Amino acid sequence: MSRPRILLxxxxxxxxxDHWQTYWEQANPGFERVLQSNWETPDARDWxxxxxxxxxxxxxxxxxxxxxxxxxxxAHWAAVYSGPVDGAxxxxxxxxxxxxxxxxxxxxxxxxxxxxxFRSIVVASTxxxxxxxxxxxxxxxxxxxxxxxxxxxxHIGSAAKLGNWPEGMILLNRLLxx
Numbered sequence: 485m486s487r488p489r490i491l492l493x494x495x496x497x498x499x500x501x502d503h504w505q506t507y508w509e510q511a512n513p514g515f516e517r518v519l520q521s522n523w524e525t526p527d528a529r530d531w532x533x534x535x536x537x538x539x540x541x542x543x544x545x546x547x548x549x550x551x552x553x554x555x556x557x558x559a560h561w562a563a564v565y566s567g568p569v570d571g572a573x574x575x576x577x578x579x580x581x582x583x584x585x586x587x588x589x590x591x592x593x594x595x596x597x598x599x600x601x602f603r604s605i606v607v608a609s610t611x612x613x614x615x616x617x618x619x620x621x622x623x624x625x626x627x628x629x630x631x632x633x634x635x636x637x638x639h640i641g642s643a644a645k646l647g648n649w650p651e652g653m654i655l656l657n658r659l660l661x662x
Contacts, residue, residue, distance in 0.1 A: 488545040488570050488660065490515040491538060495552025495578065495641075496589060498523045502642040504649035505551060511648060515549075528591030531557050532564060539567040547659055548572040551641065552614065553589060555606075556580050559596040559627065571603040571659035575652065576640040577623050579615040597626035604629035605655050609637040609644075 492505045492515055499505040499517075509515050518538050520531050535557060539546055545568040550558050555577030562569075579585060580593040606629045608620035615623075617633065624631035632655060637644045646652070 486544055487514075488547045489542060490656070491546050491548050492517045493535070493548055493550040493554035493557060494518075494520075494523075495550075495554045496523060496526060499551065500642050502645065503551075504641075504644075504646045504652060505549070507646075507648045508549070508653070525588045525590070526553070526592075528557070528560055528589070532561050535561050536565045536567065539565075539569060544568065545570045547656070549575075549656060550577075551575045552578045552639065553580070553592065555623075556592045556595055559598075559600070559623075560592070562600050562602075563596040563598055566601065569602050571605075572600065572629075573605050573607065573652070573656050573659060574623075574627075574629065575607045576609060576612055577606065577615055577620060579619045582615070582619070585614075595623065597623070599626070599628040603659060605632060605659065606630070607632045607634065607640065607652070607655065609634050609640050611636040612639050614639050 509517050547570055548558050555574040558572050580595050606624035
């Protein structure tokens with residue numbers, strides 16, 4: 485049996501040079517970043533279609549590694565499509581239904597709250613400005629995901645200065661070993 489593909493799904497704005505997803509991509513040649521056509525004002529339909537095409541491009545299972553808005557992308561994809569996905573690491577899901585959610589993205593609200601048809605882990609921070617602890621817990625419960633609450637790591641992106649983020653790699657390996 486072949487090892488699953490690792491698909492990195494950046495959130496809005498893509499993941500810059502100091503983001504853990506970029507470190508992972510550089511350190512692991514088999515990891516593939518899913519590129520979107522519009523990073524600043526994304527349309528959910530385009531992102532979902534692109535994700536589905538990427539998943540179906542190879543006859544091999546995938547693990548989705550999503551950050552921020554891309555966690556919502558995974559939930560939307562799973563509500564519409566199915567495909568060879570074995571699991572998802574959902575890091576710092578943005579609350580697209582919050583009044584403070586920044587304008588620009590189209591079609592991501594409401595957040596799908598159906599169980600995901602694959603194993604998943606939601607990773608949250610105690611001081612994320614884009615999602616409350618309570619809301620991230622609600623997402624994990626609705627999706628049937630394991631829940632990991634880190635300490636104060638903000639939005640768990642570039643500003644957190646996680647580098648290669650070994651804690652996250654341990655969680656990814658949990659999914660790979662399932």
